Every structure is written in C-alpha cells, then in structure tokens.
C-alpha cells in the first residue's frame with residue numbers, strides 16, 4: 001500500500017481530549033447512571049480509555065453493525081450483527097462511536113435504539129468528519145473534527161491493520 005501521512009494525533013493529545021469528554025459526561029450525568037453503548041470494533045480503545053476517566057457509575061454494552069453490498073458503510077445498507085444485551089428501557093444512553101462520517105451508521109443505530117425506549121440518547125464520537133455528512137445527526141460529545149484523510153490507529157483499522165498504534169494517523173492512500 002502506498003500512502004502519505006497527512007497528520008499525526010499524538011497519544012498525549014488524544015489522552016487530554018478523552019479526559020475532557022470524560023469530565024463533561026461525568027458532570028452531565030452526575031446523578032444518573034448512563035449506559036454507554038459502543039459500536040464495535042473501532043471504538044474499543046476509545047471506550048476503554050473513556051470509561052476509566054469517567055468518575056460516575058455507568059453500565060457498558062456494545063453493538064456491532066455490518067454494511068453489505070459493499071465493504072463501506074457509505075453504501076447505506078446496514079444491518080445489526082450484535083444487538084444491545086442490557087435492558088435500556090427508561091435509562092439514559094450514550095452511544096460511543098469512533099468516527100462519524102456520512103452519519104448513516106449512527107442514524108440507523110439511533111432508530112434501532114429508540115425502539116427500546118431509553119430515557120434519552122446522546123452521541124459521543126472520537127472523530128467527527130462533519131464535511132462528509134450525508135445524514136444529519138446530532139453529536140453531543142466529540143473529540144476531533146477532521147476534514148481529510150483516512151484515519152488509522154488507536155483502534156481504527158485499514159484492512160484490519162494498524163489498530164494497535166497508540167496514536168492516530170491521517171493517511172492519504174495512494175494505491
């Protein structure tokens with residue numbers, strides 16, 4: 001694979017941002033016990049760091065989504081391959097996503113979760129690619145706003161590689 005590195009987000013920068021989000025969640029949900037629902041696989045490192053910086057009790061679950069017809073979520077044909085297992089009726093839910101790009105994945109999941117009648121649904125994403133938005137979604141907590149490049153590292157993959165990198169690279173893929 002040929003690529004150029006456009007940008008690097010260091011471990012330290014990520015850690016400060018995650019701390020900031022965690023503090024906001026901790027104060028917004030002070031007397032509640034939110035259920036954080038992570039979208040696998042990309043969110044796993046972000047989620048692990050985030051919950052250890054949140055200072056209030058919470059519950060945790062994961063969902064997994066697959067897109068079919070194409071290997072990109074942008075095809076718009078999404079299905080759920082692992083559902084929420086906790087009971088979330090009447091509870092405050094925070095969806096934790098790695099990247100919101102077109103917004104298709106998130107809007108599909110929000111509709112699905114709404115059917116389970118939680119008290120509220122908020123969205124937390126590490127990266128917001130706002131310029132590529134196709135479906136409007138409200139983001140309540142966000143880490144970085146990025147415009148260009150394909151992001152890898154800190155849980156994010158390119159063909160299942162690079163998830164292990166402790167930092168994020170924004171790549172221009174040239175092959």
Ligand code: 5GP
Nearest residue numbers: 073099100101102103104105150151156157
């Ligand atoms: P959306 O449905 O918002 O277009 O797609 C969101 C999903 O696409 C993300 O959860 C992520 O899995 C994937 N995605 C979008 N942009 C990138 C990127 O730059 N790098 C990686 N690794 N995945 C991406």
